Amino acid sequence: xxxxxxxxxxxxxxxxxxxxxxxxxERQKKLVEYYEARKADIIKDFxxxxxxxxxxxxxxxxxxxxxxxxxxxxxMHLAVLKKRNEFAERIMKEVKEKARAxxxxxxxxxxxxxxxRLVVQKFAGYEFVNFTFSRKDVESYRETILSAIxxxxxENTFSIKESDEMIGGIFAKSGDGRLEIDYTxxxxxxxxxxxxGEMLSSRFGEGW
Numbered sequence: 001x002x003x004x005x006x007x008x009x010x011x012x013x014x015x016x017x018x019x020x021x022x023x024x025x026e027r028q029k030k031l032v033e034y035y036e037a038r039k040a041d042i043i044k045d046f047x048x049x050x051x052x053x054x055x056x057x058x059x060x061x062x063x064x065x066x067x068x069x070x071x072x073x074x075x076m077h078l079a080v081l082k083k084r085n086e087f088a089e090r091i092m093k094e095v096k097e098k099a100r101a102x103x104x105x106x107x108x109x110x111x112x113x114x115x116x117r118l119v120v121q122k123f124a125g126y127e128f129v130n131f132t133f134s135r136k137d138v139e140s141y142r143e144t145i146l147s148a149i150x151x152x153x154x155e156n157t158f159s160i161k162e163s164d165e166m167i168g169g170i171f172a173k174s175g176d177g178r179l180e181i182d183y184t185x186x187x188x189x190x191x192x193x194x195x196x197g198e199m200l201s202s203r204f205g206e207g208w
Contacts, residue, residue: 116148128175134166
């Protein structure tokens, strides 16, 4: 049976169509694979960015939490210090009030006489000494003061000054300014301020 031109054309067309379909399927397969890979990359990239954003959010939240905790601790510490200082000032005020009341007692007169004796003996007899007392002590106990000083010093080797700030006791300074003796009630009270703070800390714990 002879092959006609039509048969050849038909066969060629069939082969051509099959090749075209095969090429199309291969290209379609590759295209699908490419877009599937792209989709996977996009999803992966999205997941990574999402996870990174979540980590950053968690990190930022943790940082803010620590900052808030630190600020709360700092505020609490300042509040505690303020309250402790208020207590300390209240105690110091009460101590000063009791000290002023003490200066009106016979026991204080004995204290003042002994304080003068102890201070006077710190200076050489030839030195000129400036003694300072509270104005109240000078007005109330002038004779006691003069008697205590003159028992060890000549009248021309000292002077007596008055202070409105002093609660009681005695402050002495040599004429050349080289030696000072502070036996005042004010200084004794101020020196006890640290002790008051330590007592408050001990009473209320380390936070105080």
